[in-house]
Amino acid sequence: MSPASRYTYLGPEGTFTEAALRTLPEAATRELVPMVSVPAALDAVRSGAAAAALVPIENSMEGGINATLDELATGVPLMIYREVLLPVRFALLVRPGTGMSDVKTVTGHPAAQVQVRNWMSANLPDAVWESAASNADGARLVQEGRFEAAFAGEFAAATYGLEPLATEIHDAEHAQTRFVLVGRPARPAAPTGADKTSAVFWLADDHPGALLELLQEFAVRGVNLLRIESRPTGEGIGQYCFSIDAEGHITDRRVGEALMGLKRICPQVRFLGSYPRADEVRPKLRQGTTDAEFTDAADWLGRALDGRA
Numbered sequence: 488m489s490p491a492s493r494y495t496y497l498g499p500e501g502t503f504t505e506a507a508l509r510t511l512p513e514a515a516t517r518e519l520v521p522m523v524s525v526p527a528a529l530d531a532v533r534s535g536a537a538a539a540a541l542v543p544i545e546n547s548m549e550g551g552i553n554a555t556l557d558e559l560a561t562g563v564p565l566m567i568y569r570e571v572l573l574p575v576r577f578a579l580l581v582r583p584g585t586g587m588s589d590v591k592t593v594t595g596h597p598a599a600q601v602q603v604r605n606w607m608s609a610n611l612p613d614a615v616w617e618s619a620a621s622n623a624d625g626a627r628l629v630q631e632g633r634f635e636a637a638f639a640g641e642f643a644a645a646t647y648g649l650e651p652l653a654t655e656i657h658d659a660e661h662a663q664t665r666f667v668l669v670g671r672p673a674r675p676a677a678p679t680g681a682d683k684t685s686a687v688f689w690l691a692d693d694h695p696g697a698l699l700e701l702l703q704e705f706a707v708r709g710v711n712l713l714r715i716e717s718r719p720t721g722e723g724i725g726q727y728c729f730s731i732d733a734e735g736h737i738t739d740r741r742v743g744e745a746l747m748g749l750k751r752i753c754p755q756v757r758f759l760g761s762y763p764r765a766d767e768v769r770p771k772l773r774q775g776t777t778d779a780e781f782t783d784a785a786d787w788l789g790r791a792l793d794g795r796a
């Protein structure tokens with residue numbers, strides 16, 4: 488198959504990321520290629536070797552997945568085109584014959600550890616945790632004999648010749664992970680009415696209220712934020728950029744004008760895409776923030792200039 492029909496994902500085979508990717512209708516007609524890390528999956532898109540990559544970006548237990556946020560904030564720009572939400576339940580996978588009392592070392596993705604912490608302290612209080620590149624990679628390491636057990640999707644057991652010692656493991660009942668389909672920058676898909684816009688902002692200088700000024704650009708235009716995270720820029724202690732998801736589409740006047748406001752006050756703004764919300768929730772717009780009201784106001788300004796207001 489050609490690069491145009493190739494999608495990469497955080498592998499190896501059997502990750503939750505793969506399960507999330509397979510929920511997309513177009514996955515059936517694409518060549519799905521597992522990669523060893525989020526940067527590797529995204530770099531394949533940057534180089535043109537793949538059309539898109541599916542990577543985990545946010546977790547309902549711990550917030551943003553830093554490796555993904557940082558990759559999208561820096562380097563050759565990429566854009567988000569879709570999001571997928573997946574409820575996540577872990578199984579403790581072991582080599583056949585391993586019992587609970589044999590488990591001295593456990594592995595999994597760092598985001599998995601947060602979701603099974605209570606279960607681990609109740610059931611494996613003395614086991615030592617070590618992170619793996621992904622949950623399926625943890626399962627692969629158990630197959631190789633490097634650890635006794637891995638937290639992964641039950642569906643990964645067969646791929647790695649393992650068996651579940653426990654299933655349905657989750658500290659929080661409704662834990663979800665959010666994944667994004669990332670491609671090279673192009674025009675976003677048309678708005679659906681239930682959209683999300685992602686962007687990264689850098690502050691001009693360190694002064695009281697700098698973050699408040701940034702947030703005000705959204706607040707005055709009635710744009711609701713769904714996520715905001717500060718990430719270090721790597722340029723020194725105290726140097727941060729802000730990664731946000733806002734309700735709405737860049738073609739919604741309130742969102743476009745908020746982004747323009749930020750462009751005027753921030754030295755750097757990176758637009759990461761406008762795409763349909765997986766939960767299909769539509770924004771509740773407060774009075775004065777609809778497209779029609781923005782257009783009316785612009786028309787009024789035109790008339791005022793002509794002495795006809």
Ligand SMILES: O=C(O)C(=O)Cc1ccccc1
Binds near residue numbers: 503621623
């Ligand atoms: O896709 C996977 O299996 C991962 O390793 C990422 C991840 C981590 C925790 C929950 C869901 C996905």
